[in-house]
Amino acid sequence: MSQNAISYDKPQPSLTGLHGEFYAWCRDRELRFQRCKGCGRHRHVPRDICAHCSSMEWEWARSSGRGTVFTWTEVVRALHPAFAAVTPYAPVVVEMEEGVRLLSRVVDCTPDELQIGMPVEVDFEKVSDAITLPVFRRAAR
Ligand SMILES: [Zn+2]
Numbered sequence: 001m002s003q004n005a006i007s008y009d010k011p012q013p014s015l016t017g018l019h020g021e022f023y024a025w026c027r028d029r030e031l032r033f034q035r036c037k038g039c040g041r042h043r044h045v046p047r048d049i050c051a052h053c054s055s056m057e058w059e060w061a062r063s064s065g066r067g068t069v070f071t072w073t074e075v076v077r078a079l080h081p082a083f084a085a086v087t088p089y090a091p092v093v094v095e096m097e098e099g100v101r102l103l104s105r106v107v108d109c110t111p112d113e114l115q116i117g118m119p120v121e122v123d124f125e126k127v128s129d130a131i132t133l134p135v136f137r138r139a140a141r
Contacts, residue, residue: 008127010082015130018046025060026132031122033100035061044100065122066139067096074111094120094136108137 015023018034022045025032033042038055042063049056072092078084090111094102106120120136127133 008131010127011080012127012131013133018048021060022046023131026124026134027126027130029124029132031063031065031134032060033063033096033098034058035098042096042098042100044096044102061098063122064097067094067102067120067122067136069093069106069114069116069118069120070095070101071116072111072114090114092136102134104134104136106136106138 013019013023022032033044034046035042035058036050036053036055037057037059038050039053041050041052042061043050043058050058070093072090074088074090075083076088078087083089088111090105092104092106092114094104094106096102106114106118107123107125119139119141121139122134123137125133125135
C-alpha cells in the first residue's frame with residue numbers, strides 16, 4: 001500500500017481525547033485497543049472506564065491485526081454525497097482476535113464476495129497527514 005495520502009473527501013474521525021490516541025497509533029501503522037488492567041479485557045471504541053469491572057486502569061495493547069468478518073451491510077444509495085462515487089460499498093464489522101469489534105472496510109473484495117467468518121487482517125490507508133484509517137484485507141485461514 002502506498003504511504004502517500006490519497007485524495008479523501010469523506011467525513012473524518014475526531015482526533016480529540018482517546019479517539020485521537022487511537023488514530024495516532026494508526027498513523028504509526030499499529031492497531032491498538034485499550035486493555036483493562038483490572039480484568040484484562042480489551043475494549044473498543046475507546047472510553048475511560050471498563051464496562052466489565054469498572055476499572056479506570058488500562059493500557060494501549062497492540063492487536064494481532066487478525067479477525068473475522070462479523071457482519072456487514074451493502075450501501076447502494078449513498079447517504080452522504082462524498083460516498084456517491086463508491087457505491088455499492090460495504091461497511092464491515094470485524095471481530096478481532098482480542099474480542100473487540102471494529103467498523104471498517106475490506107478493501108480487496110466486493111460486497112458480494114464477503115462471507116460471515118471470513119478471515120481478515122488489518123492494513124492501513126493514509127487519507128491525510130493527520131488521519132490513517134485501519135482497513136482490512138482477506139487473510140488465509
Ligand atoms: Zn476490566
